[in-house]
Amino acid sequence: MANEPVDVLIIGAGASGAAIAWSLLETRMRILCLEQGAHLSDQDFPSRREDYELARYAEFSCDPNVRQLKQDYPINSQDSCITPVNWNGVGGSTINFLGHWPRMKPSDFRTRTLDGVGEDWPVDYHTLAPFYDINDQNTGVSGLGGNPGYPEYTPPLPPIPIGKLGQTLAKGFNEMGWHWWPSDVSILSQDRDGRQKCVNAGTCDLGCAAGAKGGTNFTYWPMLESAGVELRTECRVREIQVDENTGFAKGVLYHGPDGQLHEQKAELVVVACNGVGTPRLLLNSSSKLFPDGLANRSGMVGKNLMFHPLTGVVGVFDEPMKGHEGPMACSILSQEFYESDPSRGFVRGYGLHSGRSTTPMTYALGGYGIDNPIPWGAEHREIMDNVYPYLAGLTVVSEDLPEEHNRVTLDPELTDSDGIPAPKITYRLGENTRKMLKHGEERATELLLAAGARRILGKSDDKVWWRAGWHQMGTCRMGDNPETSVVNGWGRSHDVKNLFIVDGSIFVTAGAVNPTSTIQALALYIGDSIKTNIETLFD
Amino acid sequence: MENWTGRERTQLDAILDQLIPANRDRNIPAAGELGIADFLTAEANQNSDLCAAVSALLAKAAKLEGGTSPDVVRQLEAALPREFKKLLIATYKGYYSRPDMRACFGVGEHPVHPEGYGVPPEPPEVIAELTAPVRARGPFYRDPAR
Ligand SMILES: Cc1cc2nc3c(=O)[nH]c(=O)nc-3n(C[C@H](O)[C@H](O)[C@H](O)COP(=O)(O)OP(=O)(O)OC[C@H]3O[C@@H](n4cnc5c(N)ncnc54)[C@H](O)[C@@H]3O)c2cc1C
Ligand code: SF4
Numbered sequence: 001m002a003n004e005p006v007d008v009l010i011i012g013a014g015a016s017g018a019a020i021a022w023s024l025l026e027t028r029m030r031i032l033c034l035e036q037g038a039h040l041s042d043q044d045f046p047s048r049r050e051d052y053e054l055a056r057y058a059e060f061s062c063d064p065n066v067r068q069l070k071q072d073y074p075i076n077s078q079d080s081c082i083t084p085v086n087w088n089g090v091g092g093s094t095i096n097f098l099g100h101w102p103r104m105k106p107s108d109f110r111t112r113t114l115d116g117v118g119e120d121w122p123v124d125y126h127t128l129a130p131f132y133d134i135n136d137q138n139t140g141v142s143g144l145g146g147n148p149g150y151p152e153y154t155p156p157l158p159p160i161p162i163g164k165l166g167q168t169l170a171k172g173f174n175e176m177g178w179h180w181w182p183s184d185v186s187i188l189s190q191d192r193d194g195r196q197k198c199v200n201a202g203t204c205d206l207g208c209a210a211g212a213k214g215g216t217n218f219t220y221w222p223m224l225e226s227a228g229v230e231l232r233t234e235c236r237v238r239e240i241q242v243d244e245n246t247g248f249a250k251g252v253l254y255h256g257p258d259g260q261l262h263e264q265k266a267e268l269v270v271v272a273c274n275g276v277g278t279p280r281l282l283l284n285s286s287s288k289l290f291p292d293g294l295a296n297r298s299g300m301v302g303k304n305l306m307f308h309p310l311t312g313v314v315g316v317f318d319e320p321m322k323g324h325e326g327p328m329a330c331s332i333l334s335q336e337f338y339e340s341d342p343s344r345g346f347v348r349g350y351g352l353h354s355g356r357s358t359t360p361m362t363y364a365l366g367g368y369g370i371d372n373p374i375p376w377g378a379e380h381r382e383i384m385d386n387v388y389p390y391l392a393g394l395t396v397v398s399e400d401l402p403e404e405h406n407r408v409t410l411d412p413e414l415t416d417s418d419g420i421p422a423p424k425i426t427y428r429l430g431e432n433t434r435k436m437l438k439h440g441e442e443r444a445t446e447l448l449l450a451a452g453a454r455r456i457l458g459k460s461d462d463k464v465w466w467r468a469g470w471h472q473m474g475t476c477r478m479g480d481n482p483e484t485s486v487v488n489g490w491g492r493s494h495d496v497k498n499l500f501i502v503d504g505s506i507f508v509t510a511g512a513v514n515p516t517s518t519i520q521a522l523a524l525y526i527g528d529s530i531k532t533n534i535e536t537l538f539d
Numbered sequence: 540m541e542n543w544t545g546r547e548r549t550q551l552d553a554i555l556d557q558l559i560p561a562n563r564d565r566n567i568p569a570a571g572e573l574g575i576a577d578f579l580t581a582e583a584n585q586n587s588d589l590c591a592a593v594s595a596l597l598a599k600a601a602k603l604e605g606g607t608s609p610d611v612v613r614q615l616e617a618a619l620p621r622e623f624k625k626l627l628i629a630t631y632k633g634y635y636s637r638p639d640m641r642a643c644f645g646v647g648e649h650p651v652h653p654e655g656y657g658v659p660p661e662p663p664e665v666i667a668e669l670t671a672p673v674r675a676r677g678p679f680y681r682d683p684a685r
Contacts, residue, residue, distance in 0.1 A: 045652065047650060047651045047652040048650050048652050048653070049650055050636075050638045050648075050649075050650050051636035051637075051638075052650060052651060053632075053635065053636055054632060054636050057632065105680050105681075106680060106681065106682040106683060106684060106685075107680065107681040107682070107683065109683075110683045113683060114681065114683060124683075124684060125682070125684070126684055144666065144670070146670075146674065148673060148674055148676060148677060148678050148679045148680075149679050149680050150680060151680075151682065158660070158663075159660075159666065160660070161658045161659065161660045161661055162661060162666075163658055167661070167665075167669065170669050170670075171669070173673075174669070174672045174673075177672070179673055179676070179679055180673060181670065181673065182666065182670075189660070198655075199651075199652065199653065199654065199655025199656070200655045200656040200657070200658045201651035201652050201655040201656065202651060202655075202656070203651050203652070209652035209653065210652060210653065210655070320645055322645070322656075322658075324645075324646050324656075325656040325658050326656075326658055335679070335680075338680075339680070339681050359635075359641065359646055360635045360640070360641055360644045360646060361631060361632060361634075361635035361636060364631040364634075364635055365628060365631055365632070371628075373624070373627050373628055373631055376557070376558040376559065376612075376627055377557060377558070377560065377609055377612070378560065378609070380558070380559055380560070381559075381560050381562055384644060385562055385565070385567075388644060389644055389645050
């Protein structure tokens with residue numbers, strides 16, 4: 001079945017798809033977004049139920065292989081030590097993300113020049129800074145201005161409370177003389193634009209029933225839909241089609257809610273399916289012109305997959321830390337070990353994030369994203385009564401380096417419910433990252449002791465967290481050279497002049513911060529570049 | 540439909556009491572006495588893997604001597620580790636999804652939305668004092684453009 005052609009077709013209604021739609025609104029072009037999932041209705045938020053924690057292990061797991069909802073696609077992660085996690089629906093993974101909102105730092109965009117690793121980006125921090133600012137306003141970001149870890153900027157809202165846990169750790173950082181700062185968060189510290197401020201419920205991964213968290217289901221999409229952007233949900237794109245004569249993208253084939261195949265033509269196609277979904281779609285869109293996958297003459301589609309491998313260290317304190325009160329991921333962030341220092345034996349660096357503790361069930365089952373239940377019997381009693389309430393921890397979030405062998409390919413057998421080949425992840429931890437994580441664990445231990453921990457809980461193995469694939473980057477990287485990159489400095493495919501990619505797959509390097517503020521700043525920048533170059537867009 | 544009754548139910552309750560024992564001083568009940576077997580029964584009826592695991596563990600337990608002491612439960616764990624882990628996970632889920640049990644560990648009984656928790660924001664002067672040593676160090680980043 002064919003539909004009326006549109007000017008701009010965006011695939012994916014997550015963080016980046018929403019941001020670029022907003023940027024293109026003023027062009028008055030006809031914009032359509034196809035999203036494989038649905039809107040989340042108010043009754044769907046499990047945090048309104050008494051047994052809300054159960055949802056974390058079922059229909060609201062961050063792992064699509066656990067959820068197995070109709071809109072999810074399976075991911076084969078057997079050849080990886082980390083599995084990607086996500087949400088598929090309006091808002092994308094900002095539905096279950098935790099709202100930690102640090103920016104990348106100026107040095108992150110120049111790792112080749114500064115440290116001889118990765119590649120330099122074709123854009124820099126200062127080019128993106130105004131777009132970070134616009135996006136912070138649109139999203140409602142809380143934080144404290146004047147962080148000496150960055151060029152000057154001030155988030156629009158005051159910081160959320162750092163709480164007892166944050167204050168305790170902050171004193172430890174001061175004791176050590178190390179950098180720390182209250183986290184920037186895309187979480188409202190004050191009511192704003194009809195959205196309620198954060199009520200410190202601590203279940204940000206279960207969607208935010210208050211509307212305080214900056215998921216695009218609460219921020220951009222209500223604005224966009226009322227401004228006339230068409231959002232067609234439960235529509236899964238099977239392939240992007242190209243015109244064999246012009247080499248331009250002409251539109252897509254997608255499965256609608258009826259399961260049938262539909263055709264949608266468009267002048268300009270924007271892919272925003274995230275660092276796994278985007279290479280999957282391009283690889284599934286092979287044709288005579290592009291036998292190895294659409295826009296893949298460089299061979300780089302799917303390669304250089306980066307996560308932020310992480311590990312955690314937890315201390316037991318004398319007083320209850322009330323770690324379950326407040327947004328899950330964000331209290332304070334230290335970037336003391338962020339920049340390269342050759343004396344440490346590795347390049348680049350990591351952040352130390354204060355992790356709040358979780359609710360009792362999640363703790364008993366091993367922690368967020370971990371399937372390793374704590375001991376039973378007398379030891380269980382001791383842990384739950386005398387350890388759990390007194391915990392405060394630090395998460396070591398490391399910078400992954402781009403390595404071609406870490407990649408997304410198509411699984412030869414596994415498919416989603418529409419029969420579309422599923423992605424397969426091949427990923428192993430680099431030696432540099434391993435050293436970084438070890439260094440981080442040691443520093444985190446020192447810090448917790450300085451902050452007053454009476455005991456440090458040891459980890460029984462040297463594994464990274466399995467479900468730490470929250471951030472998926474690098475699989476369609478930007479660059480000036482068409483032989484080594486998939487898109488140019490403003491997101492346009494080198495090979496297909498009316499095809500743009502705007503999600504985390506275009507990252508050149510990963511930095512050691514959560515990526516979404518940068519993903520959206522980039523999407524706004526790409527939207528701006530499209531507007532600036534509109535006369536010569538397809539040349 | 541699985542419904543462990545009679546001897547099996549008594550045995551299941553006894554095993555659950557070992558997995559999460561009571562804290563009598565703080566009036567925290569053990570998992571068996573709290574009736575977590577009912578939760579397991581309901582779950583097992585939706586999940587054939589769990590049903591098979593619990594049934595296998597009960598069959599094995601019936602053959603072991605010595606009542607249901609921690610040692611016997613340890614033997615069960617050693618003999619059927621995969622099944623035991625399934626039971627353990629389901630037991631923790633059943634026990635800690637009870638609002639009254641959450642409250643024993645300082646976590647609210649209420650659904651966390653809409654009420655949440657009242658955490659007062661720190662007064663700006665407290666944050667200013669805490670961050671003073673960090674600010675005193677001055678700019679702390681590399682900027683290749685400057
Ligand atoms: C549990 C969790 C915690 C996180 N915490 C943080 C955090 O604290 N801070 C942070 O910065 N980041 C965090 N992240 C990561 C953050 O959510 C992502 O970086 C961000 O959402 C990525 O934006 P995106 O636009 O690239 O993709 P997404 O937001 O994932 O959106 C992609 C959309 O595309 C749709 N789609 C995919 N394929 C198709 C198709 N073929 N047809 C139609 N639609 C399709 C999907 O359904 C999805 O809705 C977290 C993620 C998770 C899962
Ligand atoms: S803690 Fe705040 S941001 Fe997180 S879910 Fe609750 S209200 Fe939303």
